Amino acid sequence: MTNLNKPVSRRTAKPFAHYARRIVVSLEPGDILAMRLERQTTTFRAPLADVYTVLAGWHADRALKSRRETRRTNGA
Numbered sequence: 294m295t296n297l298n299k300p301v302s303r304r305t306a307k308p309f310a311h312y313a314r315r316i317v318v319s320l321e322p323g324d325i326l327a328m329r330l331e332r333q334t335t336t337f338r339a340p341l342a343d344v345y346t347v348l349a350g351w352h353a354d355r356a357l358k359s360r361r362e363t364r365r366t367n368g369a
Contacts, residue, residue, distance in 0.1 A: 303317070305318070316328055326341050
């Protein structure tokens, strides 16, 4: 695996929502995830650890909701 020593940027394949612009995503040194709309200057940054924590929480919430739905439909 290669260490991140310089920023790496990629653009999404499809436009985002009603903005009709694609999202530019960058991985930056210091374990930072940065996102901005194409042709915009405002960049939103977050540590990768924080992003991972939020995504894991969303996954756990979805799994819990699925289990509750299953119990509800099975009559338990």
